[in-house]
Amino acid sequence: xxxxxxxxxxxxxxxxxxxxxxxxxxxxxxxxxxxxxxxxxxxxxxxxxxxxxxxxxxxxxxxxxxxxxxxxxxxxxxxxxxxxxxxxxxxxxxxxxxxxxxxxxxxxxxxxxxxxxxxxxxxxxxxxxxxxxxxxxxxxxxxxxxxxxxxxxxxxxxxxxxxxxxxxxxxxxxxxxxxxxxxxxxxxxxxxxxxxxxxxxxxxxxxxxxxxxxxxxxxxxxxxxxxxxxxxxxxxxxxxxxxxxxxxxxxxxxxxxxxxxxxxxxxxxxxxxxxxxxxxxxxxxxxxxxxxxxxxxxxxxxxxxxxxxxxxxxxxxxxxxxxxxxxxxxxxxxxxxxxxxxxxxxxxxxxxxxxxxxxxxxxxxxxxxxxxxxxxxxxxxxxxxxxxxxxxxxxxxxxxxxxxxxxxxxxxxxxxxxxxxxxxxxxxxxxxxxxxxxxxxxxxxxxxxxxxxxxxxxxxxxxxx
Amino acid sequence: xxxxxxxxxxxxxxxxxxxxxxxxxxxxxxxxxxxxxxxxxxxxxxxxxxxxxxxxxxxxxxxxxxxxxxxxxxxxxxxxxxxxxxxxxxxxxxxxxxxxxxx
Numbered sequence: 403x404x405x406x407x408x409x410x411x412x413x414x415x416x417x418x419x420x421x422x423x424x425x426x427x428x429x430x431x432x433x434x435x436x437x438x439x440x441x442x443x444x445x446x447x448x449x450x451x452x453x454x455x456x457x458x459x460x461x462x463x464x465x466x467x468x469x470x471x472x473x474x475x476x477x478x479x480x481x482x483x484x485x486x487x488x489x490x491x492x493x494x495x496x497x498x499x500x501x502x503x504x505x506x507x508x509x510x511x512x513x514x515x516x517x518x519x520x521x522x523x524x525x526x527x528x529x530x531x532x533x534x535x536x537x538x539x540x541x542x543x544x545x546x547x548x549x550x551x552x553x554x555x556x557x558x559x560x561x562x563x564x565x566x567x568x569x570x571x572x573x574x575x576x577x578x579x580x581x582x583x584x585x586x587x588x589x590x591x592x593x594x595x596x597x598x599x600x601x602x603x604x605x606x607x608x609x610x611x612x613x614x615x616x617x618x619x620x621x622x623x624x625x626x627x628x629x630x631x632x633x634x635x636x637x638x639x640x641x642x643x644x645x646x647x648x649x650x651x652x653x654x655x656x657x658x659x660x661x662x663x664x665x666x667x668x669x670x671x672x673x674x675x676x677x678x679x680x681x682x683x684x685x686x687x688x689x690x691x692x693x694x695x696x697x698x699x700x701x702x703x704x705x706x707x708x709x710x711x712x713x714x715x716x717x718x719x720x721x722x723x724x725x726x727x728x729x730x731x732x733x734x735x736x737x738x739x740x741x742x743x744x745x746x747x748x749x750x751x752x753x754x755x756x757x758x759x760x761x762x763x764x765x766x767x768x769x770x771x772x773x774x775x776x777x778x779x780x781x782x783x784x785x786x787x788x789x790x791x792x793x794x795x796x797x798x799x800x801x802x803x804x805x806x807x808x809x810x811x812x813x814x815x816x817x818x819x820x821x822x823x824x825x826x827x828x829x830x831x832x833x834x835x836x837x838x839x840x841x842x843x844x845x846x847x848x849x850x851x852x853x854x855x856x857x858x859x860x861x862x863x864x865x866x867x
Numbered sequence: 868x869x870x871x872x873x874x875x876x877x878x879x880x881x882x883x884x885x886x887x888x889x890x891x892x893x894x895x896x897x898x899x900x901x902x903x904x905x906x907x908x909x910x911x912x913x914x915x916x917x918x919x920x921x922x923x924x925x926x927x928x929x930x931x932x933x934x935x936x937x938x939x940x941x942x943x944x945x946x947x948x949x950x951x952x953x954x955x956x957x958x959x960x961x962x963x964x965x966x967x968x969x970x
Contacts, residue, residue, distance in 0.1 A: 650880050
């Protein structure tokens with residue numbers, strides 16, 4: 403048993419170690435050390451908690467047992483998960499944090515003595531508000547992440563689900579949460595607590611179902627942020643510095659990522675949250691496709707173009723992830739490099755289904771990270787490049803974002819692939835991207851469409867180089 | 868007049884938001900996915916509350932409803948801690964620099 407003051411110091415130390423863990427991610431070299439700080443901080447926090455409680459009854463055996471069981475499941479998932487499934491894994495993990503926050507809040511509500519919050523039916527007002535916020539945000543995180551998980555996993559359709567009066571229903575439910583918290587505080591009645599949690603679960607579901615597949619990077623970042631605020635709410639209840647610091651860090655991290663993703667699509671955060679964008683619903687008005695001529699080619703043509711280029715920029719997108727084409731792509735690049743062709747990669751902020759999705763996949767395929775460039779760093783290079791090889795990306799290259807103010811993606815920063823001497827598009831069909839906008843690049847003279855599965859096409863090109 | 872301890876915690880909270888803001892902006896965009904998985908792992912420090920909840924005993928019965936919720940939260944948080952840190956490690960291991968010797 404250690405004193406409350408000493409344990410508070412240790413919680414502060416673990417909070418600082420978590421800050422260092424994030425700081426480490428400023429460059430790949432320091433990142434592994436950062437992760438070690440994170441593990442260290444967590445170990446300290448858990449150990450100190452055991453020592454502070456100091457109640458070594460038989461219950462501790464169960465806690466350790468559950469810790470090991472959970473740890474084994476977590477480790478198993480971490481080693482088995484393919485890198486392409488990272489977005490749904492992160493969504494799944496968010497849901498667990500959310501649910502854990504709900505459970506801790508319930509436990510604190512049922513047995514407030516254990517946390518020095520008063521006694522059942524007479525819980526301190528501040529604690530009651532804090533735990534309600536923690537529970538509500540946790541519940542929203544949980545159910546919202548489950549929906550995001552199902553959408554990313556493809557179990558649920560990625561197209562938005564909307565119904566009349568949706569926003570009104572959400573608003574009403576949101577207000578009712580506050581009303582329930584108010585009544586909970588005045589009456590301390592259990593039924594208000596439970597109904598508040600149930601409604602929060604419901605809001606989480608309703609909040610995410612109208613959001614389309616292409617907006618998933620924002621959703622994941624937003625849920626990331628929520629899981630942090632939930633943790634912070636619980637941190638206030640437990641008067642625990644480590645939790646408060648961590649919650650604030652995670653909360654602001656998720657918020658910044660959401661902001662970066664929104665900016666990458668030139669959309670306001672609210673228009674994403676209100677949903678209804680992307681999927682099948684917006685394609686209807688763009689049906690006026692008058693059979694414009696398209697030049698399509700095969701792997702041999704592509705190999706010929708690539709081989710005769712002196713510089714190539716690769717633009718990967720979600721299609722590369724779906725087709726798992728990153729390894730084949732690396733082989734193709736290796737073959738090109740053997741012919742003394744300069745190759746770099748251009749990654750758009752919202753390429754893929756979560757922030758940094760493409761970078762992880764390229765890293766998995768052993769692409770050195772200093773060959774991979776962000777939009778701002780490489781966009782001027784397209785003009786001096788012979789071939790742009792666009793694999794599984796679409797909207798992020800569409801010049802209409804610069805030219806047509808009527809377009810839904812107008813103003814979105816795009817990669818200037820059209821400035822290259824020639825553009826190769828690996829795509830399964832001419833279908834528009836998630837924004838439902840036709841890409842005029844497909845019909846240009848210097849564009850060659852390669853209609854095939856990204857992985858198969860890339861492999862065929864390698865054979866022909 | 869004494870300052871409510873809540874204000875102290877609230878100050879820590881606000882300062883931590885600012886620290887988070889500046890630290891996260893300095894994260895390189897190529898590591899945004901590991902950033903998400905590691906924030907996931909560290910937010911599972913909520914396990915602290917889960918352990919307290921699981922170990923609390925007022926009646927001598929270690930399987931009160933409140934304990935059971937504690938145990939469940941321990942499992943969930945543990946999945947996240949191990950899963951989050953290990954998958955981050957696995958990802959970070961893949962980020963390699965270009966080999967200096969050009970063949």
